[in-house]
Amino acid sequence: MGLTERVAHAAARRPHVLLVPVPGQRPLRWAAEDVLDERGWARAASPAGADVLLCCGEPGPELADHVEVAWEAMPGPRVRVVATALAEVRPALLTGAARLSDLPVQRRDARDRSAPALSAAADPAAEPEVGHDMDHSMDMGMGMDMDMGLPGGLQMAGRVQDRDGLRLEGLNLSLGPLLPGWPGGLRLDVVLSGDVLTRADVVRLDRRPEPGAPPSLVALDALAMLLDAAGWTDGALRARRARATGASGPPTQDLLRRLRRARLLRWSLRGLPAPGSEDLVAHLDRLVDAVHGAGLPVAEDSRLARDVVGLDVGTASLVVAAHSALEAVGAGV
Amino acid sequence: MTPDDVTAEAVTTVVFVLLALVAVGFGFLVFRVDSMARATFALAVSFVAVGGILLLLDLDYLGVVVVVMMVMEMAIMAVFMIAYMMNPAGLMPMSMYHDKARAMSVAVGTFVVLAGGALLVDWPERQGAPPADVTEQVGLGIMGSHMLVMMGIGAVILTTIVSALVLASARSRYDRLGDDLKTRPARDPIRGGVGP
Amino acid sequence: MSLEALLVVAAALIAIGLYGALSQQSIVMLMMGLELMLNGVIVAAASFWYYVAPSRPDGQVLVLVVISVMTIEMAMGFAVQTAIFRAGDVELTDEATELSG
Amino acid sequence: MPVSELLLAPLALALLAGFVVVSYGADRALAARAAGRELTAAGLSPWPDVARLLLQRRRTTTAPDALLWRVGGAGPLVAAALMLAVVPFGDTVIADLPVGIVWFNAMDVLLWAFIWLAGWGAASATALIGGYRYLAQALAYELPLMFALTAPAVAAASLDVREVVAAQGDRWHVVEMPIAFAVFLLCVAAFSLWGPFRAPAGSDLAGGVFAETSGVDRLLLLAGRHALVVAGAAFAVPLFLGGGAGPLLPDWTWQLLKTLAVLLLLVVVRRRLPVLRPERFAEVGWVLLVPLTLLQVLVTSLIVLAEAP
Numbered sequence: 001m002g003l004t005e006r007v008a009h010a011a012a013r014r015p016h017v018l019l020v021p022v023p024g025q026r027p028l029r030w031a032a033e034d035v036l037d038e039r040g041w042a043r044a045a046s047p048a049g050a051d052v053l054l055c056c057g058e059p060g061p062e063l064a065d066h067v068e069v070a071w072e073a074m075p076g077p078r079v080r081v082v083a084t085a086l087a088e089v090r091p092a093l094l095t096g097a098a099r100l101s102d103l104p105v106q107r108r109d110a111r112d113r114s115a116p117a118l119s120a121a122a123d124p125a126a127e128p129e130v131g132h133d134m135d136h137s138m139d140m141g142m143g144m145d146m147d148m149g150l151p152g153g154l155q156m157a158g159r160v161q162d163r164d165g166l167r168l169e170g171l172n173l174s175l176g177p178l179l180p181g182w183p184g185g186l187r188l189d190v191v192l193s194g195d196v197l198t199r200a201d202v203v204r205l206d207r208r209p210e211p212g213a214p215p216s217l218v219a220l221d222a223l224a225m226l227l228d229a230a231g232w233t234d235g236a237l238r239a240r241r242a243r244a245t246g247a248s249g250p251p252t253q254d255l256l257r258r259l260r261r262a263r264l265l266r267w268s269l270r271g272l273p274a275p276g277s278e279d280l281v282a283h284l285d286r287l288v289d290a291v292h293g294a295g296l297p298v299a300e301d302s303r304l305a306r307d308v309v310g311l312d313v314g315t316a317s318l319v320v321a322a323h324s325a326l327e328a329v330g331a332g333v
Numbered sequence: 334m335t336p337d338d339v340t341a342e343a344v345t346t347v348v349f350v351l352l353a354l355v356a357v358g359f360g361f362l363v364f365r366v367d368s369m370a371r372a373t374f375a376l377a378v379s380f381v382a383v384g385g386i387l388l389l390l391d392l393d394y395l396g397v398v399v400v401v402m403m404v405m406e407m408a409i410m411a412v413f414m415i416a417y418m419m420n421p422a423g424l425m426p427m428s429m430y431h432d433k434a435r436a437m438s439v440a441v442g443t444f445v446v447l448a449g450g451a452l453l454v455d456w457p458e459r460q461g462a463p464p465a466d467v468t469e470q471v472g473l474g475i476m477g478s479h480m481l482v483m484m485g486i487g488a489v490i491l492t493t494i495v496s497a498l499v500l501a502s503a504r505s506r507y508d509r510l511g512d513d514l515k516t517r518p519a520r521d522p523i524r525g526g527v528g529p
Numbered sequence: 530m531s532l533e534a535l536l537v538v539a540a541a542l543i544a545i546g547l548y549g550a551l552s553q554q555s556i557v558m559l560m561m562g563l564e565l566m567l568n569g570v571i572v573a574a575a576s577f578w579y580y581v582a583p584s585r586p587d588g589q590v591l592v593l594v595v596i597s598v599m600t601i602e603m604a605m606g607f608a609v610q611t612a613i614f615r616a617g618d619v620e621l622t623d624e625a626t627e628l629s630g
Numbered sequence: 631m632p633v634s635e636l637l638l639a640p641l642a643l644a645l646l647a648g649f650v651v652v653s654y655g656a657d658r659a660l661a662a663r664a665a666g667r668e669l670t671a672a673g674l675s676p677w678p679d680v681a682r683l684l685l686q687r688r689r690t691t692t693a694p695d696a697l698l699w700r701v702g703g704a705g706p707l708v709a710a711a712l713m714l715a716v717v718p719f720g721d722t723v724i725a726d727l728p729v730g731i732v733w734f735n736a737m738d739v740l741l742w743a744f745i746w747l748a749g750w751g752a753a754s755a756t757a758l759i760g761g762y763r764y765l766a767q768a769l770a771y772e773l774p775l776m777f778a779l780t781a782p783a784v785a786a787a788s789l790d791v792r793e794v795v796a797a798q799g800d801r802w803h804v805v806e807m808p809i810a811f812a813v814f815l816l817c818v819a820a821f822s823l824w825g826p827f828r829a830p831a832g833s834d835l836a837g838g839v840f841a842e843t844s845g846v847d848r849l850l851l852l853a854g855r856h857a858l859v860v861a862g863a864a865f866a867v868p869l870f871l872g873g874g875a876g877p878l879l880p881d882w883t884w885q886l887l888k889t890l891a892v893l894l895l896l897v898v899v900r901r902r903l904p905v906l907r908p909e910r911f912a913e914v915g916w917v918l919l920v921p922l923t924l925l926q927v928l929v930t931s932l933i934v935l936a937e938a939p
Contacts, residue, residue, distance in 0.1 A: 004685075011682035013672070037665045040658070040673055045837035046756075048689055048844045051682060075689035075844035110687065163522040165503040166615055168416055173755050180833040194416070195759045229834060231826070231905025234664045241666060251666075264826075265904045271524045310522065313759055314907065317834030349530040353538045356572075360542055360565050364549040364558070370698060370750050376561055377743060379542075383568055386538070387592075389530065390579040394789070395592050397732045399571065401739045402596050405772070406564075406603055408742040408765055411750075413607050414557045417614060433552050440548030444540050451536030461584025468729060468789065474586025475593065482590060486597045493601045497608035503615060525913030526906075 004103060008077070011051075012101035016042045017093065018050035018074070020067055021184030024208030025057030029184065030221065031089040032056050034244050037237060041093075045180050047073035052096040055082040056089070056184075060206025063177065063185055070178055076113070077106040162193035163310055170198060175313070176320075177205060181228045183324040188308070188316070195312045202301040216247035219290035222326060223255070226284065229321030230268055235259070247291055256288060272315060273307035274322050275299045283322055299326040349389055356382035369414040377407035394468040535576035542569030556613075560606045567599050638724050642714055645886075649860040649893060650853060651676055656897045664901065683849035691753050691842050699751025702839075703847045705744025706854025709737045713861035718792050720874050720881035730791035731783050734865055735776060738821050741858070742768050745823070745830065745839055748851065752842035760838025764830035767820060767908045770915030771827075775817035777923035781810040781930045782869045791865075795873030802872040806933055809926040811870040813919055815896065818862030822855055825900030829908050863892035 017036060021029040032054055036043055044050035047070040059067050071080055079099045083092040099105060160170035175188040185205035190197045224239035235258060242252040259265075266281050274283035276297040283297065290296045304323050308316040359379040363372045380403035387396030464470045475483045509519040518528060543566045550562030571592050578588020655674040662669050690696070716723065716730035727733050742765060749761020783789050785806070786797035794803075804811045820827040823839075831838040843851055867873060867888040874881025876888075906914075 007681045007685055010678050011685050014678035040662060040667055045833045046841045048842050049837060049848065075687045077685060171755060179836055195762060231832060234901045237664045268904055268907055314829060314832060314834045346530055357538060357541045360545045363561055363565065364553065368695060370695060374743060376564060380568060383572055386572060387575050390575050392575055393729045394732060395589060397729055397736045399596065400736045402600065404739045404743050406600060408746055411746065412762065412765060417610060418555055418557060436548050436552035439551060440544045443547050444544035447540035447543060448537045451540055452533050456532055457581055459580055460582050463583040470586045471589035474590050479586065479590045482594060486594060489601060490597065493604050497604045500608040501611040523909050526910030527913045527917045
């Protein structure tokens with residue numbers, strides 16, 4: 001076995017996986033996350049850091065475009081796999097890892113990708129403006145009108161007022177749908193001033209209802225997403241374990257005990273808008289109650305769009321994560 | 334001089350020439366590159382080179398302090414540049430000069446006068462030698478004979494902090510705490526981490 | 530390395546800074562020109578300390594003063610620019626003429 | 631430990647690499663425990679992650695500033711190595727600077743530039759926001775860090791790291807300056823984008839400053855991040871934990887053991903805490919940590935005065 005083969009085999013032992021949650025296919029995402037946790041594989045935060053792209057379900061036409069952009073943005077060696085049924089998730093991931101170390105296939109893939117495709121691939125988290133029809137020209141104060149379409153497709157949104165009362169140039173940006181911890185198919189089209197959202201539209205791609213699941217498990221899933229977004233890696237991991245073992249298992253008790261003691265987490269969450277609660281701390285408590293059988297809060301897309309305006313990207317992500325696993329009412333767009 | 338001294342001096346000279354070239358060259362690049370980020374960090378490199386020159390002059394503390402202060406300053410500067418300038422990345426070619434020729438002639442004139450003075454003036458002989466602990470010298474200086482200078486600077490810095498905040502901020506304590514200054518928690522656009 | 534060589538370097542830095550301060554349209558770039566000139570002053574002060582009066586702290590204190598002046602200049606510069614920007618979207622020196630009286 | 635000077639630099643780099651592997655392994659072990667996985671030696675090895683990044687192609691974005699991007703990517707590792715250069719291992723120190731403490735501070739300030747450049751160079755909105763976040767965070771921790779570094783320097787009346795070790799004798803600085811020690815560790819985590827301070831590389835930004843990096847660039851950045859934690863842990867030992875002081879074993883062994891202990895502490899904290907949101911931490915830094923560390927320096931000065939002969 002040559003040196004490159006050795007390196008490739010080692011690399012395939014712990015691939016980083018970009019999960020694509022597909023609306024209406026929640027069980028597949030759960031299964032995929034469980035496999036990753038079980039094998040100690042990492043979930044990639046962006047296409048640039050991913051080796052395997054796993055679609056948890058067959059993506060619909062709108063989501064498929066985003067998947068294509070992400071696929072183009074993966075540096076390679078790369079593998080794309082789809083799981084359309086629960087039984088396919090584990091084999092899909094294992095085949096994906098195996099094909100990563102298949103050097104002839106990877107070399108052919110690298111050759112077939114044209115160089116411009118590799119360089120012009122935009123990040124789905126920062127991809128060009130879609131959907132808005134805005135006037136991109138603005139007076140530059142120098143007596144000339146300039147079209148603000150910068151090279152690379154970044155689109156400026158003209159001047160927008162930020163929360164400090166400064167009129168700085170705004171940037172049109174789409175957040176999601178492939179950000180880690182974001183619900184399947186949710187995209188936030190925003191206008192950013194610095195890192196503050198001055199305008200937001202919620203877009204649901206390929207909207208489809210999720211199949212039924214025990215409310216306590218959905219609550220644990222919501223907790224996992226919220227904790228992940230709050231950057232509590234261990235907590236999120238334990239919440240997913242609890243989801244896998246059921247609401248009455250020891251991991252759930254362990255998680256709830258840790259949550260009660262999580263003062264720093266509550267400090268981080270207090271005062272932030274939440275679906276149907278006073279703030280995210282109250283939301284956290286409601287989710288904990290829901291694990292015990294109380295009713296789940298309901299997310300509302302129009303309210304989400306209102307809530308995130310004026311927040312910075314990170315905080316907005318937390319608020320989105322709080323909406324993530326919940327059944328959404330009200331059409332976004 | 335022993336051979337070792339000669340070698341040491343040659344090394345110092347080479348290092349000095351390199352640092353001087355970097356300081357001046359990157360200083361010039363500041364006004365030659367399109368990208369604001371490159372301009373700012375070219376200036377930062379120029380400062381780091383000057384810090385290196387100070388180290389050659391046995392000014393250990395001041396040399397490193399120049400690096401600390403200036404790199405911090407440039408990083409903050411970059412933020413403001415990108416916030417306030419059009420075309421910060423230099424992606425669109427545009428000229429940002431005025432009076433280029435006149436500015437150049439003034440600059441060249443200044444250089445000729447200053448450098449000529451530096452070479453022609455008969456500088457005084459060196460008096461005394463550097464103390465064993467150079468840092469201690471400056472420490473005792475600002476806490477002793479030159480204390481008034483530093484106290485003055487302290488007062489100016491305090492004034493600067495206050496007036497810069499007043500100038501730059503659109504909100505006052507009345508916006509935050511209400512007319513009677515009793516609103517709790519304060520009405521901030523984003524809540525901080527301390528307090529109720 | 531000699532006093533003259535160091536002073537020539539200082540002169541070069543000051544001259545380049547002056548060129549930048551005079552030729553640039555943007556307020557921020559003007560400030561960078563000023564910073565570069567003060568950079569030259571640091572070199573000059575340090576070399577005078579080393580080659581003329583190393584037994585006294587004056588040269589070193591002068592360097593500290595220059596560093597403080599630079600930070601003050603920058604803080605005030607950006608504060609003023611923020612204020613101007615808030616008031617009327619001016620970013621170029623040529624447009625800030627109302628400040629001149 | 632008589633080692634020829636020529637060997638020192640490679641030896642220190644090997645040491646740095648060794649500690650990076652240890653911290654990586656410890657982190658994997660904790661992750662495996664939290665996930666209920668079985669611990670295996672293979673599971674702790676960083677080799678699969680290194681291998682995949684070595685093999686991965688370098689990806690680029692539209693209109694990146696490649697030069698600044700590379701500088702920002704390689705910078706953290708270099709800064710960490712330069713921090714380690716002033717840490718004494720017994721009698722051996724690579725660079726015996728009279729102003730070692732300020733040097734450490736300067737290297738940490740260089741990170742402001744490097745991390746921001748890593749975000750800027752990628753020419754992507756998420757990476758750039760990550761860079762800005764780092765600066766926002768840096769503004770909150772830098773002054774507390776400077777004052778925390780001042781306390782041991784005041785106690786030793788020197789900026790030389792070896793003098794600081796010598797000044798401690800039997801009573802380690804951590805005894806009289808616990809606040810400075812705690813704040814210092816917090817700031818090490820902060821400048822290394824570690825654990826609760828990883829918001830600039832947060833997953834809410836698709837990895838922030840890491841978002842667009844791939845292949846060797848990412849390897850350098852990730853290794854740099856671990857190396858910074860190692861350098862910070864190694865620097866805490868001479869400053870607060872008596873350097874090489876300890877019974878039986880030679881000085882350099884104690885320095886290594888204490889570094890390892892501090893490092894493991896940081897690794898444990900990394901997984902335990904949620905991310906401190908930068909906008910909330912800013913107020914903590916200015917309203918809480920700055921006065922606390924100033925108080926620490928005052929107390930230290932009073933102790934120095936009281937013990938002056």
